[in-house]
Amino acid sequence: MSILQTTALKKYYGTEPNITRALDGVTFSVEQGEFIAVVGTSGSGKSTLLHMMGGLDTPTSGSIMVREKELAKMNDEQLTIFRRRNIGFIFQNYNLVPILNVYENIVLPVELDGDTADQKFMDEVVQMLGMKDKLKNMPNNLSGGQQQRVAIARALVTKPAIVLADEPTGNLDSKTSADVLGLLKRTSSEFNQTIVMITHNNEIAQLADRIVRIEDGKIMG
Template sequence: MTILSTKNLKKIYGKGESEVRALNGVDISVERGEFVSIVGTSGSGKSTLLHMLGGLDRPTSGNVVVDGKNIFSLKDEALTIFRRRKIGFIFQNYNLVPVLNVYENIVLPVQLDGKAPDKAYIGKIIDTLGLSQKLRNLPNNLSGGQQQRVAIARALAAKPAIILADEPTGNLDSKTSQDVLGLMKITSQRFSQTIVMITHNEEIAQLADRIIRIEDGKIVGPV
């Protein structure tokens, strides 16, 4: 079952001479439970693609369908709500809220939705990610790997349809990177999550079920 698909997705910055085609007609589709990595050099358009997939930015043309919903048909406010329910994000620089503790950061998307967190489920995530000892710590007291594990937990907390990871190991050393990626993979399997990860690192990309290559805004590798 296809959980995510794009159709002729284009994003063009600027006009005339200075026109930059960040995305030049991208068509991809991702099945439920898949772990897909999108690989490309810097400037290839991979980050733009991820932003589009997550509904953070609007395309110049084309559309993105997540869980059967054309997300750009939604207004900003509705899109944000759709996002917090259906899409989880993991960023290179973790992006945790500094004034909230680990647990509060993890349940933030659920609470923003005005729902009570599913304690059993969240407890399982915390256990899997080995965070149970750190729940009351503030983010700046954690190591980079720990912070990224919190970010993964946060991405999973709302039981989204899909998790989008933007260079999740970009700020981590190689040992920690391996750990984090391993955890990502384990959790995605255990909680049957779909993950789309972008990276410029071939080695890391290899851990995914499938690799999509992007170059100059176009898909060039196996789809």
């Protein structure tokens, strides 16, 4: 079953004759539990695509369905709630809240939703990511790799339909990158978690179940 589907997705900026076609008719689908890498050069449209799939930006035309709900049909408030419950984000710069400790950062999206974290699942995730003894630490006392693990835990703890990872290893050295990717792959298989990862690095992309290439706003076969 497709958990995410984009159909004829377009995102244009500007007006003729100076139109930038960031996305130019992108149609593809992602199955439950898949780990997909979207690769392309800088400016190919891959980050725009990720922002569209995450409901962070609206398309010029076309549709995005997540769990059979069309994002464009929601108002801002509905979209915010839907995003918080269904989409986990992992960014290159971690986006941790500096005044919260590791545990507070991880459970933040759940608490924003007025809920409490599933403690057993949270323990599993933290254990798997090797962060169990770091829960009371502040983000600025952690290495880049550790901060990225916290960001992964935060993305997973709401049990989202899909995790969107934007160059998740961009700021990490190659050894730490390999560790983080190994962890993403494991979370995909162990928790049947669907992951779409943006990367410009072909070597990193090889770890995914499937590679989707994008150039000039179009998916290449």
